[in-house]
Structure formats: structure tokens, C-alpha cells
Amino acid sequence: xxxxxxxxxxxxxxxxxxxxxxxxxxxxxxxxxxxxxxxxxxxxxxxxxxxxxxxxxxxxxxxxxxxxxxxxxxxxxxxxxxxxxxxxxxxxxxxxxxxxxxxxxxxxxxxxxxxxxxxxxxxxxxxxxxxxxxxxxxxxxxxxxxxxxxxx
Numbered sequence: 001x002x003x004x005x006x007x008x009x010x011x012x013x014x015x016x017x018x019x020x021x022x023x024x025x026x027x028x029x030x031x032x033x034x035x036x037x038x039x040x041x042x043x044x045x046x047x048x049x050x051x052x053x054x055x056x057x058x059x060x061x062x063x064x065x066x067x068x069x070x071x072x073x074x075x076x077x078x079x080x081x082x083x084x085x086x087x088x089x090x091x092x093x094x095x096x097x098x099x100x101x102x103x104x105x106x107x108x109x110x111x112x113x114x115x116x117x118x119x120x121x122x123x124x125x126x127x128x129x130x131x132x133x134x135x136x137x138x139x140x141x142x143x144x145x146x147x148x149x150x151x152x
Contacts, residue, residue, distance in 0.1 A: 038073070041077055041082060044083075045082060045107055048083065048098060049099050053097060055096060056071050056095070056097065057070075059097065083097050083100060084097070085098075
């Protein structure tokens with residue numbers, strides 16, 4: 001059965017509220033959730049941790065930002081010692097970025113801070129509800145990604 005307009009509106013309103021809350025939280029509690037790591041660092045460092053060294057363009061695509069934005073953010077992460085660059089052996093004009101030990105430690109601290117925050121926020125949830133929401137959010141993210149490519 002298709003989703004009714006009322007349910008669609010309730011869903012999009014709820015999603016907008018979650019996004020607003022997330023923005024408010026990220027401004028208000030960035031230090032508590034990210035420690036010394038800039039909030040944008042998470043989206044760029046995790047792919048380096050998971051997949052190893054990469055070009056800026058690949059990291060930009062993973063983070064969903066323009067290459068120029070990723071380049072500026074990676075420069076800040078490099079100044080902080082979280083990433084290092086080396087020439088790409090296949091194309092000397094390009095660089096490969098890789099995660100440093102300091103970057104790995106910053107990710108570990110950030111994970112611990114986020115886990116503590118989530119533990120507090122979800123203290124009254126039970127495992128079944130949390131698993132259900134996790135699955136639905138993953139499905140929603142996949143469907144939103146697919147819809148955004150269909151519109152573009």
C-alpha cells in the first residue's frame with residue numbers, strides 16, 4: 001500500500017526535526033563529541049581508516065562534498081597532524097592522503113565520546129527498538145541516495 005500524504009508529511013517533518021537537532025547539537029556540543037578532531041574530520045578520516053590511502057577526489061566523493069571543500073579540510077587535518085600526503089606514484093601531479101597515528105587516535109577518542117553521548121541519549125530505549133530504527137535509517141539513507149541521483 002502506498003504511503004499516505006499525511007504519513008509522508010509526518011515522516012519528512014520528523015526527519016527535518018532530527019536534522020535540526022543534529023545541527024544544533026553539532027554546534028553546541030562539537031567539543032564534547034569530537035574532542036580535538038574538527039567535526040568535518042570524521043567524514044574524511046573514516047574512509048582513510050577503512051580503505052587506506054586515497055586521493056582527495058575519492059575522499060570528497062565519500063564525504064559528499066566538493067573537491068575544493070575536501071582539499072581545504074584535508075589541509076587543516078594535515079596541519080593538525082591527522083593526515084599526511086605523498087605523491088601518487090601513478091600520477092605525480094596528484095597526492096595520496098593517509099591517516100597518521102595521531103589521526104587514528106583522534107578517531108578512537110571521537111568514537112568514545114560519541115558512544116558516551118549515544119548511550120545517554122538512548123538510555124531508555126530497548127535493543128529491539130534500537131535495531132529496528134537502525135535498520136530503517138540505513139534503508140532510508142540508501143533510498144535518499146538513490147533518489148538524489150535520480151533527480152540530479
